[in-house]
Amino acid sequence: MCAAQCVTDQFNNDRQYDADDIQIxxxxxxxxxxxxxxxxxxxxxxxxxxxTINLDKQLKNPLPINDVAMIRTKGNVLGLDNVVTMKxxxxxxxxxxxxxxxxxxxxYGNTNPNMSDLKIGVLNAIKVKSYLMMSVRKICQKCxxxx
Amino acid sequence: xxxxxxxxxxxxHAKLASAGDSGGSLLLKKDNYNEDEIQTLLGFVxxxxxxxxxxxxxxxxxxxxxxxxxxxxxQNNESK
Numbered sequence: 001m002c003a004a005q006c007v008t009d010q011f012n013n014d015r016q017y018d019a020d021d022i023q024i025x026x027x028x029x030x031x032x033x034x035x036x037x038x039x040x041x042x043x044x045x046x047x048x049x050x051x052t053i054n055l056d057k058q059l060k061n062p063l064p065i066n067d068v069a070m071i072r073t074k075g076n077v078l079g080l081d082n083v084v085t086m087k088x089x090x091x092x093x094x095x096x097x098x099x100x101x102x103x104x105x106x107x108y109g110n111t112n113p114n115m116s117d118l119k120i121g122v123l124n125a126i127k128v129k130s131y132l133m134m135s136v137r138k139i140c141q142k143c144x145x146x147x
Numbered sequence: 148x149x150x151x152x153x154x155x156x157x158x159x160h161a162k163l164a165s166a167g168d169s170g171g172s173l174l175l176k177k178d179n180y181n182e183d184e185i186q187t188l189l190g191f192v193x194x195x196x197x198x199x200x201x202x203x204x205x206x207x208x209x210x211x212x213x214x215x216x217x218x219x220x221x222q223n224n225e226s227k
Contacts, residue, residue, distance in 0.1 A: 001207070003169060005170060068205050068210050087185045088174065088186040088188040094211065
């Protein structure tokens with residue numbers, strides 16, 4: 001599973017990438033390590049309702065809607081020799097509330113608040129796990145009104 | 148601005164996702180962390196905005212039926 005924006009070209013009307021153009025790197029958090037296990041992609045399934053909209057021209061980035069996709073890999077990703085991967089499950093009910101629960105967010109994003117411009121196509125090499133508290137809409141409404 | 152996400156129901160908002168994190172996983176933190184345990188994937192970073200310290204996440208639990216449908220269709224095609 002991944003975000004739809006990861007398998008579409010934002011500079012080309014969100015056109016879906018060809019499965020052959022995507023490789024998945026397993027078992028490492030360092031994208032520059034030489035010791036990588038790569039697996040190809042057989043098929044990409046993007047949510048039919050995926051789109052990006054510009055609510056406000058002042059927004060730097062368009063807002064993705066239904067930002068979800070599934071990828072069928074060409075090979076196994078679990079139980080490989082010397083490659084650490086693990087299973088994750090998706091919540092089976094949309095009634096469970098996770099408000100107030102702690103969660104990890106994992107990404108290659110900017111960790112330096114003074115560095116506002118990231119070069120497109122350049123990822124930070126090491127994944128960051130930020131520890132965060134999930135706090136749903138109330139807080140977000142607050143952040144709108146204080147903006 | 149990040150809370151523009153309010154117009155859709157299928158997002159989770161949380162603190163501290165930043166630019167470039169997009170697509171990263173949001174995993175539920177268990178009380179007793181155990182590496183061997185199966186993780187719960189709640190969603191992905193959909194937008195990260197540094198200035199507000201909030202991110203907008205795709206809420207996977209809203210897409211359970213779509214996920215099941217894709218799987219079923221794929222498996223049906225496989226068995227043909």
